[in-house]
Amino acid sequence: MPVKNFFATRWGIIGVGTIIGILAPLLQKLGNPGNMGICVACFERDISGALGLHRADVVQYMRPEIIGFVLGSLIAAYIFKEFRPRVGSSPIVRFVLGAFAMIGALVFLGCPWRTLLRLAGGDGNAILGLLGLIFGIWIGTLFLKNGYNLGRTQPTHTTAGWMLPLIMLGFLVLMIVFPQIPNEAKSGVLFYSLKGPGAMHAPLFVALIIGLGVGFLAQRSRFCTMGAIRDAVLFGQTHLLSGFISLILFAFLTNLVLGQFKPGFAGQPVAHTQHVWNFAGMALAGLAFALAGGCPGRQLFLSGEGDGDAAIFVLGMIVGAGFSHNFGLASSPNGVGPYGIPAVVIGFLVCLFIGFTMRKKAV
Amino acid sequence: MATTVDARGLSCPQPVIMTLDAIKKGKDKEIIVFVDTDTSKENVTRAAESQGCRVKDVSPEKEGYRITITKD
Numbered sequence: 352m353p354v355k356n357f358f359a360t361r362w363g364i365i366g367v368g369t370i371i372g373i374l375a376p377l378l379q380k381l382g383n384p385g386n387m388g389i390c391v392a393c394f395e396r397d398i399s400g401a402l403g404l405h406r407a408d409v410v411q412y413m414r415p416e417i418i419g420f421v422l423g424s425l426i427a428a429y430i431f432k433e434f435r436p437r438v439g440s441s442p443i444v445r446f447v448l449g450a451f452a453m454i455g456a457l458v459f460l461g462c463p464w465r466t467l468l469r470l471a472g473g474d475g476n477a478i479l480g481l482l483g484l485i486f487g488i489w490i491g492t493l494f495l496k497n498g499y500n501l502g503r504t505q506p507t508h509t510t511a512g513w514m515l516p517l518i519m520l521g522f523l524v525l526m527i528v529f530p531q532i533p534n535e536a537k538s539g540v541l542f543y544s545l546k547g548p549g550a551m552h553a554p555l556f557v558a559l560i561i562g563l564g565v566g567f568l569a570q571r572s573r574f575c576t577m578g579a580i581r582d583a584v585l586f587g588q589t590h591l592l593s594g595f596i597s598l599i600l601f602a603f604l605t606n607l608v609l610g611q612f613k614p615g616f617a618g619q620p621v622a623h624t625q626h627v628w629n630f631a632g633m634a635l636a637g638l639a640f641a642l643a644g645g646c647p648g649r650q651l652f653l654s655g656e657g658d659g660d661a662a663i664f665v666l667g668m669i670v671g672a673g674f675s676h677n678f679g680l681a682s683s684p685n686g687v688g689p690y691g692i693p694a695v696v697i698g699f700l701v702c703l704f705i706g707f708t709m710r711k712k713a714v
Numbered sequence: 715m716a717t718t719v720d721a722r723g724l725s726c727p728q729p730v731i732m733t734l735d736a737i738k739k740g741k742d743k744e745i746i747v748f749v750d751t752d753t754s755k756e757n758v759t760r761a762a763e764s765q766g767c768r769v770k771d772v773s774p775e776k777e778g779y780r781i782t783i784t785k786d
Contacts, residue, residue, distance in 0.1 A: 359756045433752050435777065440725065495727065503723030506750075506777055573753050578726060585727060586734070590760060644725045660725075 356431075358571035361593060367572040368594035372601030374561050375468050378416070380609050381553035385620025386472040388602075389416055389565070391647035392453055392462035392636075393621075395665070396672035396681075397549050398522065401541050404669065405676035408536065409547025413526045415555050417651065418519040419562015424570035424655025425516045426563070431571070436512030437504040438659035444501060444705055445643055445660050449667020450674065451698040452639035452647065457672065457681035458632025458691045459483065460621055462647045463576035463640070466633065467595070469622065471602035473614035479626045483633030485580055490634075491641020492585045494706035499642070501709065504660060512657030515665060526555065548621050569652045577637065577646035623686045628695070632682070635698045642706055716744035721754060722778055729754040730761045733783070737765050743785050744770075750778035 357363050375388030387393055393410075400411030428434040456462050459480045461469060466484060469477035529539030536545055544550040552558065568574070572594065579595035582588040606612040616624050623629070640646050643664050645653060650668075653661035675681040680694040717740040721729035729749050736745045745767075749755050755778075759769050762783045771782040 356752070356756065431752075435751060437723070437750075440723070495731065500724065500728050504725070505723065573756070575726075581727065586730065586761065586764075588761070588764060644727070658725075 356571060358568065359573065361590065364572045364574065364590060364594035365597045367568045367574050368597030369601045370568060371565055371574070372471070372598040373605050374565065375464075376471070376602055376605040376609055376611055378553050378558065378561060379611060381557055382551055383553050383558075384548035384551040386469040386474055387461075387465055387548065387621060388468055390461050390465035390468070391417065391420075391651065392456035392668065392672075393460070393465060393548070395647070395668050396453070396457060396675070399669045399672035400549060400676070401543070403542050404673035406542075407676040407681070408542075408549075409544050410549040410676070411542040411544045412549045412552055413522055413541060414552070415523065415526065415559035416562035416565075418523050419559045419564075420566040420569070420648065420651040421516050421519045421655045423563035423566020424652040425566075427567040427570040428656035433570075434512065434657045436507050436509050436657040436659065438507045438511055439502075440504040440660045441501040441709070442660050442663040444709065445664040446667035446670075447701065448639045448643040448705070449650070449664040450671030451701055452636045452643070453668040453671030454675050454680050454694050454698055455632045455635030455639065456647075457675045458687055458695055459629050459636065460623065460682050462636070464646070464648055467576070467599045468602055469619070471599050471612075472606050472619075473612045474619040474622055475614070475616040476619060476622050476624055476626070476629050479629040480633040483630035484637040486630070487634035487637025487639075488577060488580045488641045489584055490638050491706070492581055494642065494710075495585060498710045499706055501644070501660075502711075504658070507659065509657075511659050514659065515654040515662035523559070566652060566655060569648060570656060573649075574652075575646050575649035577640040578649065580637075581641055621684065623682050623684055625682075625686050628682070628687045628691065631695050632691075635695050635702065638699070638702045638706075642702060715742050716746050716782075717742040719745060719747045721758070722748050722750040724754075726753065726757065730757050733758045733761055734765065737762065737767060737783070737785060745783040745785070747781040747783065748775070748778060749781065755779045755781065
């Protein structure tokens with residue numbers, strides 16, 4: 352029998368949720384934006400901005416947490432002999448799902464992780480986001496019950512599994528070669544924000560080390576915020592959900608201790624109060640995550656253990672962030688962007704099309 | 715005879731859906747599930763046990779695992 356993986360036990364996943372719940376508000380204390388200690392969607396959007404894929408000047412920063420997530424997972428996967436390079440399960444569909452997941456998340460202004468962190472920080476608008484997330488995932492489970500799947504992966508060359516980790520390593524090198532220069536919006540090839548959330552960040556190496564740690568633990572525990580809700584709805588299983596709940600609980604307690612808990616709806620950091628679109632944006636994201644088989648964090652951890660299809664989803668999200676800001680789809684604290692609403696509608700149509708048509712039984 | 719489920723190459727939650735289907739619908743007392751990741755191994759084992767089944771054996775095989783589940 353293979354050695355039992357402690358992190359895959361009930362206490363393991365609760366422990367990992369607890370650690371993330373404590374570290375995220377701490378990252379906020381160390382400089383990250385409000386209720387955004389960790390936000391996979393926001394941070395990938397900031398990376399997109401740092402690379403100049405969009406030019407929204409308030410959200411440009413090469414977030415070391417994301418780099419750490421992928422590399423931490425890669426390290427864990429190698430240590431525990433779980434690195435399995437694999438590709439070929441509908442990569443283009445995953446790319447499109449990633450792009451629309453990002454578009455939906457940026458209408459709400461956060462990924463599932465940030466939904467929990469916003470709740471834990473007292474942001475009432477996140478209640479609508481959470482309900483939307485559950486609704487979107489519930490639609491996804493209906494497709495899953497009816498045979499929806501993206502087909503099988505194939506084992507492949509190690510190199511293929513290394514592509515996203517190497518890209519992340521490349522991003523880290525860029526950050527070190529072209530560090531932020533005070534009052535300069537550009538350093539070498541990288542864009543930096545002078546104001547707004549993109550200008551708020553914890554010190555590089557602290558963020559990187561926390562990212563590596565979270566990536567390592569999440570790879571071991573299979574922590575997934577979408578899976579938490581999906582498994583509860585689909586199978587009545589509460590394994591992943593217990594990690595999800597411990598994250599909210601400990602983020603809430605940590606926020607109380609750090610004086611970061613501020614209940615209310617109006618004036619919450621990087622948030623708007625258009626309830627319908629908070630709900631609908633996150634419903635779109637939830638559906639896209641459910642169809643792609645993992646929350647945005649989980650997609651990073653899977654990429655680290657060699658899943659080339661999850662890597663394509665990640666790239667879809669980064670490109671989706673470019674579209675979001677270039678096309679005016681993303682919300683701001685003033686409300687939804689000029690084209691945000693039609694984008695959510697189109698996103699739903701695309702996801703439903705994928706869900707209804709990709710039902711060939713796996714052979 | 716045992717029912718065989720080949721969930722190799724499939725991502726979450728397919729291996730669990732297929733295993734639960736085999737447990738609920740299959741007539742055989744024994745179900746053998748092939749998976750190719752540790753995550754699927756853990757998920758399938760957990761799901762089978764939640765259905766009151768016994769996981770008789772988990773053995774490494776090629777690029778993955780062979781899980782033997784018995785129904786009571």
